[in-house]
Amino acid sequence: MHILFVSSEFHPHAKSGGLADAVAALAKALVKRGHRVTVVLPRYASVETTAFTDLRIPVGVPLGYREEWIGVFQGAHDGVELYLIDHEALLARPGIYGPSASSAYEDNLRRFSLLSRGALQIAMALGWSPRIIHSHDWPTALTPLFHRAFYGETSLAGAGTVFSIHNFGYQGWYPARDAENTGLSSQQLDEAGLVAEGEVNLVRGALRTAGRIVAVSPRYAREIQTAPYGFGLQGEAAGRADHLRGILNGIDDEEWDPETDRSIAANFSRHDLSGKGVCKRTLQHEFGLPRNEEIPLVGMVTRLTEQKGIGALFGPGHGSLYRVCTELPLQFVFLGSGEVWCEEEIRKLAERLPNFSAIIGYDHALAHRIEAGCDFFLMPSTYEPCGLNQMYAMRYGTIPIVTATGGLADTVDEETGFLIRRYSPEGIFLALHEAVRTFLNRKDRIRRMQDLGMSRDFRWDGSAAAYEDVYRELITPNG
Ligand code: ADP
Ligand code: GLC
Numbered sequence: 386m387h388i389l390f391v392s393s394e395f396h397p398h399a400k401s402g403g404l405a406d407a408v409a410a411l412a413k414a415l416v417k418r419g420h421r422v423t424v425v426l427p428r429y430a431s432v433e434t435t436a437f438t439d440l441r442i443p444v445g446v447p448l449g450y451r452e453e454w455i456g457v458f459q460g461a462h463d464g465v466e467l468y469l470i471d472h473e474a475l476l477a478r479p480g481i482y483g484p485s486a487s488s489a490y491e492d493n494l495r496r497f498s499l500l501s502r503g504a505l506q507i508a509m510a511l512g513w514s515p516r517i518i519h520s521h522d523w524p525t526a527l528t529p530l531f532h533r534a535f536y537g538e539t540s541l542a543g544a545g546t547v548f549s550i551h552n553f554g555y556q557g558w559y560p561a562r563d564a565e566n567t568g569l570s571s572q573q574l575d576e577a578g579l580v581a582e583g584e585v586n587l588v589r590g591a592l593r594t595a596g597r598i599v600a601v602s603p604r605y606a607r608e609i610q611t612a613p614y615g616f617g618l619q620g621e622a623a624g625r626a627d628h629l630r631g632i633l634n635g636i637d638d639e640e641w642d643p644e645t646d647r648s649i650a651a652n653f654s655r656h657d658l659s660g661k662g663v664c665k666r667t668l669q670h671e672f673g674l675p676r677n678e679e680i681p682l683v684g685m686v687t688r689l690t691e692q693k694g695i696g697a698l699f700g701p702g703h704g705s706l707y708r709v710c711t712e713l714p715l716q717f718v719f720l721g722s723g724e725v726w727c728e729e730e731i732r733k734l735a736e737r738l739p740n741f742s743a744i745i746g747y748d749h750a751l752a753h754r755i756e757a758g759c760d761f762f763l764m765p766s767t768y769e770p771c772g773l774n775q776m777y778a779m780r781y782g783t784i785p786i787v788t789a790t791g792g793l794a795d796t797v798d799e800e801t802g803f804l805i806r807r808y809s810p811e812g813i814f815l816a817l818h819e820a821v822r823t824f825l826n827r828k829d830r831i832r833r834m835q836d837l838g839m840s841r842d843f844r845w846d847g848s849a850a851a852y853e854d855v856y857r858e859l860i861t862p863n864g
Contacts, residue, residue, distance in 0.1 A: 386420055386421070386515075386516040386517065386856065386860070387420070387421045387422075387423070387513065387514070387515040387516055387517075388415060388420055388421070388422050388423070388515060388516065388517045388519060388856065389423050389424075389425070389504065389508060389513065389515040389517065389518045389519065389544070390408060390412055390422060390423065390424040390425070390519050390520070390521070391424075391425050391426075391500065391501060391504040391518065391519070391520040391521070391525040391528045392404070392408045392424060392425075392426050392520070392521045392524075392525060393426065393427065393481060393482075393497065393500060393521075393522070393524035393525060394408060394426070394481065395408055395409050395412075395424055395426050395462075395467070396408075396409040396410075397409075397462075397749075398426065398432050398433075398462075398467070399426060399427070399429055399431065399432060399481055400749075401481050401482065401486070401688070402688050403551070403634070403771070403772070403773045403774075404521060404522060404551050404552075406636075406637065406773055407521075407551065407601065407634045407771070407773065408424070408521055409462070409463075409465070409637070410634075410635060410636065410637040410640075410845050411634075411635075411845060411848070411849060411852065412424055412463075412465040413462075413463045413464065413465055413637065413845075414635065414844075414845035414846060414848075414849035415849050415852070415853075416463065416464040416465055417464075417846075417849075418846075418849055418850070418853065420853075421466070422464075422465050422466065423465075423466040423467075423468065423513065423515070424465055424466065424467050424468070425468045425469075425470060425500070425503070425504035425507060426467070426468075426469060426470070426500070427469065427470050427472075427476040427496075427499075427500050428458060428469035428470060428471045428472075428476060428477060429476060429477065429478060429479070429480070429481055430477045430478055430479050431479060432469060434458055434460075434469070436460055437458040437459060437460035437467070437469060438458065438459045438460070439456065439457075439458055439471075440456075440457045440458065440459055441456070442456075442457055442510060443455070443456065444456075444457060444503070444506050444507055444510045445506065446499055446502050446503045446506050447502070447568050448495065448498055448499060448502065448566060448567070448568045449565040449566050449567065449568040450565060453472060453475070453499055453503075454472075455470050455471055455472045455499070455503050455506075455507075456470075456471035456472070457469070457470065457471065457507055457510075457511075458471055468504075468507055470499065470500060470503045470504070470507070472499060472503075475492070475495060475496045475499055476496060476499065476500075478490065482524075486688065486689070486722045486723045486747075487689075487723050487724050487725055492566075493524075493557075493559075494557070494559045494563050494566050494567070494585065494587075495563075495566040497523075497524040497525065497527070497557070497587075498527055498566050498567050498568070500524060500525060501520065501524070501525045501526070501527035501528040501531055502527065502528075502531045502535075502568070504518075504525075504528065505518070505528065505531055505532060505535075505536060505541060508541055509536075509539060509540070509541065512540070513540075513541075514540045514541070514543070514544075515541070515544050516543070516544060516545065516856070516860050517544060517545050517546075517547060517856045517859065517860070518532055518541070518544045518545070518546050518547070519546075519547040519548075519549065520546075520547075520548055520549070520591070520595075521548075521549045521551060522549065522550065522551045522552060522555065523555050523556055523557035523587050523588050524557070526548065526556075526557055526587035526588045526590060526591035527567060527587055527590060527591070528546070528548075528591075529546035529548055529590075529591055529594040529595040529596070530569070530573075530577050530579070530590045530591065530593075530594045531569075532544065532546055532594075533546075533594050534569060534573045534577075543860075545596045545597070545856065545859025545860055546594070546595045546596045546597075546859075547595060547596065547597045547598075547599060547852075547855060547856065547859070548591040548592070548595035548597075548598050548599070549598075549599045549600075549601065550588075550598065550599065550600045550601065550605075550609065550770070551601050551770055551771070552692075552770050553588070553600075553605075553609045553614065553615065553616055553618065553622075553770070554616055554692055554768070556586050556587060556588035556589070556616060556617075556618065557585070557586065557587030557588055558584055558585065558586055558587075559584070559585040559587075560583070560584065560585070561580045561583045561584055561585060563585060564579065564580055564585050567579070567585075577589075577590040577593050577594055578590065578593050578621075586617075586618070588618060589618055589621055592618065592621045592622060592624075592625055593621070596628070596859045597628050597629075597630065597855050597858065597859055598622075598625055598628055598629045598630070599629075599630050599631070599632050599852070599855060600629065600630070600631045600632075600770065601631075601632070601633070601634050601770045601771035601792060602631055602632075602633045602634070602770060602771045602791055602792030602795045602796075603631035603632075603633065603795055604631065604790075604791050604792065604794050604795045605631060605768075605769075605770045605771065605791040605792055605795075606629055606630060606631025607631070608768070608790070608791060609622045610622045610623040610626065610629075613768075614768055614791075630851070630855055632848050632851045632852060632855075633771065633792060633795055633796070633848055634771040634773060634776075634792070634845075634848065635776075635843055635844050635845030635846070635847070635848045635849070636773060636776045636777060636780065636843045636844070636845070637845070638780070638843070638844045638845075641753075641756075641777045641780055641781075642780070643660070643661075643757060643780065643781045643782070646753055646757065648749075648750040648753035648754060649664050649753055649754055649757040649758070650663050650664045650667035650668075650754070650757075650758070651663035651664055651667075653757075653782070655782070655836060655839040655840060658782060658835070661757065661758070661781075661782055662678055664754065664757040664758035665678060665682055665758045665759070665760070666678065666758075667754070667758065668682070668684075668718065668754055668755065668757075668758030668759070669682065669716065669758075671751075671754070672718045672742035672744075673742055674716050674718070674740065674742055675716075677716075680714060680715060680716055681714070681715045681716070681760050681761060681820070681821050681824040681825070682715070682716045682717075682718065682758065682759045682760050682761070683715055683716070683717045683718070683759060683760070683761045683762075683763055683786075683817065683820075684717075684718045684719070684720075684755040684756070684758070684759035684761070684762050684763070684783070685717075685718075685719050685720070685721065685755075685762070685763045685764075686719075686720045686721060686752045686755050686756070686762075686774060687720075687721040687723075687764075687774075688721060688722070688723045689721050689722060689723025689724045689727040689728060689731075690723050690724060691724075691767065692766055692767055692768060692769070693764070693765075693766055693767075694764070694765030694766050694767055694788065694808065694813070695723075695724065695727045696767075697765060697808060697809055697810045697812075697813055698763075698765055698810070698813060699727050699730045699731060699734070700730075700810075701726075701730055703810055704730075704810055705810035705811070705813045705814045705817075706734055706741070707734060707737075707738070708810070708814055709813070709814055709817050710734075710738045710740050710741045711738070712814075713817060713818060713821050714821065714825070715740065715817070715821050716740045716741075716742075717738075717740060717741045717742070718742050718743070718755060718759065719731060719735075719741070719742070719743035719744070720743070720744050720746070720748060720751055720752060720755055721745070722745050722746055722747055728745050731743045731745065732745065756774070756777045756778050756780075756781045756783055757781045757783070759778075759783045760783065760784065760824060760831075761783065761784050761785070761786050761803075761817075761820050761824075762774060762775065762778035762783045762784070762785050762786070763785075763786045763787075763813075763817070764785060764786070764787045764788070764793060765786075765787070765788055765805055765808065765812075765813045765816075766787070766788050766790060766791075766793060767788070767790070767808055768790050768791055769787075769788070769790055769791040769792055769793045770791050770792055771791065771792030771795075771796075772787070772791070772792045772793050772796070775787055775793055775796055775797055775802070776796055776841075776843040778838075779796075779797075779801060779802075779838030779839065779841055779843070780838075780839060780843065781839075782835040782836075782838065782839050783835075783838075784801070784802055784803065784820065784831065784834050784835060784838065785797050785801070785802040785803075785838075786802060786803040786804075786805065786816050786817060786820055787802060787803075787804065787805065788804075788805045788808050788812075789804045789805070789806065790808075796841075796843070800833075800834065800837050801834055801837050801838040801841065802834070802838070803816045803817075803819055803820045803823075804816065
């Protein structure tokens with residue numbers, strides 16, 4: 386079947402986090418299963434277009450007070466058809482969501498309305514009749530609503546709509562006065578419940594209009610129906626429980642494969658881990674730490690936002706990182722960027738602590754080297770819809786230390802990782818303490834955990850089949 390994806394991220398062209406990986410790998414897995422998958426995403430300034438063809442067809446996108454005109458670039462990746470929306474003023478900016486990892490562009494409502502509606506206008510202009518229109522997270526939450534409001538009499542009318550929730554903590558909140566950027570009439574806005582209490586909430590509109598809703602892990606699908614995880618929309622999510630499914634993300638096992646990965650110092654496998662030792666020593670050297678295989682090496686690669694546990698780990702005065710690095714015999718390497726206070730705190734800690742080394746920034750190849758070279762990978766998230774890093778870690782024989790929440794709880798157990806039982810500085814310290822003690826005293830247990838983690842099947846295939854079931858429910862007459 387022909388499936389149209391609308392997304393703000395797609396690896397390797399535009400990535401801020403796991404959304405890019407998940408969308409690209411699901412698209413690729415669906416193509417492998419025999420489907421035609423077309424992805425529409427923006428041409429940000431950072432997207433390299435040499436491998437794309439400019440179709441030279443101007444497409445109009447009605448958006449409230451003004452129609453915007455977009456250009457269209459066509460390309461492909463791993464058998465997936467890619468179409469880029471070209472709009473110099475609104476989309477061709479250096480950042481995806483903002484000038485830095487911790488700030489947003491003021492006109493994001495208009496920018497992502499352009500993406501959400503533009504994808505449907507491109508589909509019309511190029512004569513596509515997809516069976517499914519699948520959009521992802523708040524930036525494309527308007528797609529199902531636009532589809533219902535404007536395309537009833539068109540070739541897109543028969544398509545079913547699916548909305549994936551990758552992170553409910555981001556819902557696309559804007560002042561009500563900005564709603565005119567969507568081009569929806571006040572009646573359409575009311576029907577979709579898009580504006581409430583003076584505020585636009587894009588995800589609420591998707592929850593009310595998409596044919597099916599998917600959360601990125603089974604546990605997260607249940608969690609978002611409860612207050613701590615619903616960010617105000619728990620009632621709406623529970624109201625759609627019959628049409629809400631939790632499907633665990635997979636990983637792209639070709640891109641994340643320790644046997645073939647070209648970013649790492651030496652390749653290795655479940656049956657021969659000798660290369661992992663080389664990766665560890667090389668990583669220690671790269672981070673300016675003494676090369677020593679006997680000392681446990683903990684790594685972390687993350688966006689620096691509250692969700693990732695940065696309050697309990699790095700919070701000035703009370704965070705556990707200082708205690709962890711001064712009381713436990715370990716080395717700690719860090720890669721990430723985001724909230725400014727936290728970047729500053731991490732720089733200070735790295736100056737003071739000889740066994741903590743940090744790189745503030747974004748570096749895809751280094752992320753691979755950290756996954757490969759560490760003994761442990763830390764994810765003390767307050768909540769985690771799915772999480773990909775813990776699965777990458779396990780594939781590379783690196784034992785995850787995670788909070789038991791969302792997709793982390795669905796993928797890591799006591800056989801394959803260490804669980805942070807209570808999210809707090811103390812809880813994080815205790816989990817790391819247990820991991821270090823086990824590393825120093827029970828090599829056999831560590832080896833067994835590595836082996837089990839490496840043998841777990843996190844490929845996309847099973848999950849792509851679950852998405853197919855969701856799609857089929859929508860396109861069968863009684864679905
Ligand atoms: P989230 O999407 O919430 O950030 P995930 O675990 O699903 O969390 O995915 C994060 C992805 O982003 C992983 O592929 C991770 O390696 C990558 N990533 C995050 N920060 C960085 C960084 N600073 N440099 C390189 N890769 C990063
Ligand atoms: C979001 C979530 C993360 C998930 C990713 C891909 O960014 O925070 O948990 O793995 O999307 O679905």
